[in-house]
Amino acid sequence: MKRTVVAGSARIEYTLIQTVRNSVLFQTLPEGVIRVYAPKWMRLRDIDQMVRERAGQLLEMGRSVDRRLDEDRRNHPVTDGSTTLIEGVPHIIRLKKGLQSGGIVEAGELRLSLPEPESDPAVRGVIRAVLSARALERIRERVDHYAPLIGVRPGRIAIREQKTRWGSCSSKGNLNFNWKLIMAPKEVLDYVVIHELCHLHEFNHSPRFWALVQHQMPDYIAWKKWLDNHKEDLYL
Numbered sequence: 031m032k033r034t035v036v037a038g039s040a041r042i043e044y045t046l047i048q049t050v051r052n053s054v055l056f057q058t059l060p061e062g063v064i065r066v067y068a069p070k071w072m073r074l075r076d077i078d079q080m081v082r083e084r085a086g087q088l089l090e091m092g093r094s095v096d097r098r099l100d101e102d103r104r105n106h107p108v109t110d111g112s113t114t115l116i117e118g119v120p121h122i123i124r125l126k127k128g129l130q131s132g133g134i135v136e137a138g139e140l141r142l143s144l145p146e147p148e149s150d151p152a153v154r155g156v157i158r159a160v161l162s163a164r165a166l167e168r169i170r171e172r173v174d175h176y177a178p179l180i181g182v183r184p185g186r187i188a189i190r191e192q193k194t195r196w197g198s199c200s201s202k203g204n205l206n207f208n209w210k211l212i213m214a215p216k217e218v219l220d221y222v223v224i225h226e227l228c229h230l231h232e233f234n235h236s237p238r239f240w241a242l243v244q245h246q247m248p249d250y251i252a253w254k255k256w257l258d259n260h261k262e263d264l265y266l
């Protein structure tokens with residue numbers, strides 16, 4: 031369950047996971063993602079209050095996770111021979127100097143050409159562009175496949191660099207998707223597409239909503255879990 035609290039000038043979004051446990055656990059993940067594991071019996075406003083009291087600390091923990099990641103990126107630049115996940119499969123990155131930036135996915139490789147193959151930010155920028163384009167193409171195709179089956183007509187489809195979300199749906203029926211979904215197995219991308227399309231019927235996470243999702247994808251729980259467990263693997 032996503033929740034938001036305001037503490038002073040900070041707005042904190044967190045995911046609440048209610049489990050059979052006796053204490054509250056706070057977890058900070060890259061890019062400002064905060065998870066809170068709390069006992070089922072605890073009242074929501076008490077949990078919100080605990081988050082509010084720890085706001086400064088949680089934000090600082092998040093920043094230090096991001097600093098470590100940045101450092102890790104600097105220490106492990108993307109070079110010829112590095113790998114990245116595409117549709118759940120590790121692909122070897124091939125770098126070549128070229129006048130224009132671009133790339134293709136072919137034979138288990140992500141082949142990139144760019145003017146500055148030695149610049150890590152430039153390489154990451156091209157990877158992001160190539161994979162975002164591929165994500166948009168694939169997502170459009172899956173939306174076209176599932177929308178008639180679910181009986182909905184979505185509006186605009188867009189790819190976003192979303193930090194904490196895989197997909198979202200506006201009240202006007204426009205859908206946004208995170209480009210990093212192209213790194214996940216095809217079933218995971220399908221699950222997120224189905225999830226957002228089903229929101230055009232049910233703008234909530236009620237049992238009726240989940241029944242619609244399950245109707246389209248009987249094993250959706252496994253792919254939803256995959257996404258929860260592999261968040262850290264889907265990053266650039």
Ligand SMILES: [Zn+2]
Nearest residue numbers: 225229234235
């Ligand atoms: Zn949803």
